[in-house]
Amino acid sequence: MKYLPVNNEVFTYNRKNFVSRLKPCSIAIFNANDEFPRNGDQTFIYKQNPDFFYLTGIDQEQSVLILYPDCPNPLYREVLFLRQTNEHIAIWEGHKYTKEEARTASGIDNIYWLNDFDAILHTIINYAEHIYINTNENDRYSHTVPYRDIRLLDTLRTKYPLHKYERSALIMRDLRVVKSPIEIDLTKKACEITRDAFVRVLKFVKPGITEYEIEAEITHEFLRQRATGHAYSPIIASGKNAIVLHYIDNNQVCKDGDVVLFDFGAEYANYNADMSRSIPVSRRFTKRQRNVYDAVLRVMRAATKMIVAGAVLNEYQDEVGKIMTDELIGLGLLDKHDVAKQDPKMPLYKKYFMHGTSHHLGLDVHDFASRYKAFEVGNILTCEPGIYIAEEGLGIRIENDVLITANGNIDLMEDIPVEAEHIEEIMNS
Template sequence: MRYAPIPNSLFIKNRKKFTAQMKPKSIAVFNSNDIYPIGADSTLPFEQDRDLFYLSGADQEETILLLFPDALDPKHREVLFVRETNDHIAVWEGAKLSKEEATQTSGIQTIYWLTEFKKVFFDLMTEAEVIYFNTNEHYRQAVETQTREDRFIEKCKKDFPAHQWAKSNPILQEIRGIKEPEELELMQRACNITEKGFRRLLSFIRPGVWEHEIEAELLHEFVRNRSKGFAYQPIIAAGNNANVLHYVENNQECRDGDLILMDVAAEYANYSSDLTRTVPVNGRFTKRQRQVYEAVLRVKNEATAMLVPGTLWAEYHKECGKLMTSELLGLGLLDKADVQHQDPDWPAYKKYFMHGTSHHIGLNTHDYGALKTPMKANMVFTVEPGIYIPAEGMGVRLEDDVVIQETGAPYNLMKNIPIEVDEIEGLMAQK
């Protein structure tokens, strides 16, 4: 792995939090992701299942974690199954985790080769009454591919029809949403790498540069700082492209007088950062561009201040809508009649700001985390308001990642990344 070793104390804590909420005489199983084929002998780069990584730190394919707090034999209360390595694999792919390395990584003492899973699992299921299945219940999920986890669940239901079933996801939603200090350090590292990439761009962007050239500059900076690369597919949208919320073609020329919206960020150790900045291609905002930009910035700052313990996510978004409505009135994009006659289910401001303001972030860019209960300290949220004006050929979005504090204002993990108009113009002038 490119990233520095993570203390296994993090994964030990995470497992304790999970097992504390398991039912008596229950087993929980977590499978690694598949390696997905492209065609011929090509595959996509491997990405570990984030739940398995969260609970074990194991970052290789063909891995299974089993948790059974009530196992009669204490050595079977935590078991990690890993792919057995050999000289052939070592030559062609690189050596996989040894049993000793798997223990060092995860803090789990009992390590078996994956070939032993069927026998050990059957034996332990004779002691268990409940099995936790790890289904994906994220509110944005839209998975059509059958996963390794799906196949395991299907087989398990067939082989053990007398057992009760339970869901691991509600537990994970709760515990993954509140970050440990070690996780916040990893996320800060991802944000610091993102900062280096963004600062590199400010002296690079100019009329005539292409969007994909900006993408290449970022990738260079991210990888040289021990990141795998982008935490998500980068959006580098010049001019009217910014009005396509998920514009990812990144194949157009950046023209004089346009703004360029960049929703781009690095990962580090599987943890995401999520940044958006909008800058003028020629280094100077027009009067109108500055008005819109500063309106978005005011909404971002006021929305950030509302992220405190006890805040309800749904109510928070309603308040953000009120802030945006006020700014749009000031910009002349809405008038009082638009607001008076608005549809409550699709308020007037949605014409220019049609997405949400915040989401959990962590091991996933859109991370697990409770959304229907009050916010808690050490949850990490993005704050990303935007104003999109196709008629004027511009879109502005600004985004930072912030940590809710027990008391006081949220802590901005991206506080060192330039965002004020004067600072951006000053840095872009240093070409």
């Protein structure tokens, strides 16, 4: 791993919280993510299952965690299984965790090699009544290929058909959304790296630069500061490309007079930043670009104030929509008389602002959370309003990451340039 070691207290704390919510006489099993083939002799860069990392801190494939707090044999109440390395693996793939390294990373004392998993599981699982399996229940995801946990569930149901099977996801959805101090610090680190990459880009962009050259500058800064890489495929969208919300081709020339919409974030120790900015290629906004930019910024600042404990996502989005509607009227994009007659279920502002304002952020960029549960202290949410004017080839989005605390909220990106004057000043320095 490129990132520095993470204090294992956070993983010990997470496991303690998880097992406290299990039914009596329960065993929970968590798998590392699958490896996916890229070609005949290579896999894609490995990305750990976020739930598995949340509970273990282990960033390695072919790993399994068992949590069984009521196990009659104390040795197996908390067990981590790892792929055993050998000379061949060391030569072709490099270093793998030793048992001692895994203890240090995870805080788990009982470490075994993966080839012991079936035998150990069989000696203890019949003493359990409930078996918790970790299915992916993020409502933005729909799987078409059975992953490791699903395959394990099929196997266990065949071997142990009379056990009661439970869903770990119900617990994980409540736990992961509330960030501990160490998780907040890791997110702040990702935000700091993202800030430095953005400032680097501000000094780099000029007419004639390509979108992929800008992406290269961002990637350079991320890796230079120990980030794992990009939290998601970066959006470097100049001119009319900014109208495409998930534009990732990044292959066009940035032209004089255009605005470039950025949406990128660093991943550090599996925790993510998510930032959007829009800057003028010519290093000065035109009057129209500036008016649209300032309108988006006003919406973002108003929306940020509403990200507090007790707010409900749908109600919050409706209020942001009202603010955006006023701004769109001021820009001449909507008519107030048409707005007065609009269908409330299909508000007119969605023609120019068609996505949500906020989502939870953490180990997943769109973090695992309930869209129906009120915001809580410890939540980190994005705030990302935008205005997209297809007929003008202009798209503006501004996005920061916001932490909810007991005393209000904290903008984790408040030190990243956002005022138009500040952006122009850096670009022309």
